[in-house]
Amino acid sequence: MAAPQHVRAAPLARALRATATATASAPVPIKSQGTSRRALLGLSEPQLRQLALDLGQESYRGKQLHDLLYKSRAKQIQDFNHVPKAFREALLGAGWSAGRSPVHHAITASDGTTKILLKLEDNRLIETVGIPVDDDNKGSSRLTACVSSQVGCPLRCSFCATGKGGFARNLQPHEIVEQVLAIEETFKHRVTNVVFMGMGEPMMNLKSVLEAHRCFNKELKIGQRMMTISTVGVPNTIKMLASHKLQSTLAVSLHAPNQKLRETIVPSAKSYPLGALMDDCKNYFLETGRRVSFEYTLLAGINDEKQHAEELAELLRTCGGGYHVNLIPYNPIEGSEYKRPYRKVVQAFVDALEARKITVSVRQTRGLDANAACGQLRNEFQKNPLLEIEPSPSTEPTLVPA
């Protein structure tokens, strides 16, 4: 069925145009919006070897670049001391940068959750969050990186701080990758899990998300099964993602068990009816064998009643099962009337789902004192960034002689 045209359809249409080109592009990124230089970060070893050859160097110099980026974590080409000065100059002359941004601000909550604001080349700020979890039983500890995929978000889910801050642009692959590096450097611990649940809608920037995903997996050795891509639903993109047959989890943000209620919470749902979204999820499971996870933000008095849980269970049952529900009690944000449900209401919702054999987990609220909800910290530091900030003056690096 053709998606009806609504006010909110424009960003979806743009997303489709952007993702339609995703599969046909060259492996080496081109200069694009928001960045004046091409970034080395995110490239594979073969790509870096080819780049070295293209710049008149021997192939092993590309391997050295790889080590500098992913092992030594050099932040600027000027710091690439292992390669000859002439090569560094050639890289800078050809318009390359290492692809790292400075930390603008970081804030740590009592439970260790740390939100980091990175300042991008065009002065935009993005949030990334490190969430440490000690697994006492196994004596191991996990560190989850919650990464942003866009500067802001065009989809404006009614309870989300990111949407309220507006939308500027998609992130480049290196701007996603560097978030994980920033978290590892802050925690002095390797990132074990990645969730694409920060600012933005990953499926509207699928090309960069897939490149960053590749880099996390191949260069940073983060298992595909340790990664989750979360979407509120963008037409045709779930099918596209399924064709990549990733071993990662697809999480779909539902927030309501029926179309009418969903439209009031998620405006973009008007362009992608719930029935079509659920069909795509079912096909995703059939094609990849990977169980889809559904996120459901519980808003007091809006979508948290027992009848909503029952309707949700029925919706999932008609879609063939094999699903998991992740409940997220609402994190209050500035300028929103929504309220967080009481714990007993959350438990009643869980019980109603479990009674219908739906596996369910409740996302612990972590780091509430660090402005936990997505987009909140960025909004605090950049009130109107997406309309007013001018592109930064030239940030051409100067070569420091070794």
Ligand code: SAH
């Ligand atoms: N655009 C993607 C990723 C966004 S954030 C998506 O919608 O899935 C990841 C999850 O956090 C989403 O389920 C989102 O709805 C939820 N979320 C955002 N703000 C929230 C808030 N204030 N309280 C609770 N959940 C929130």
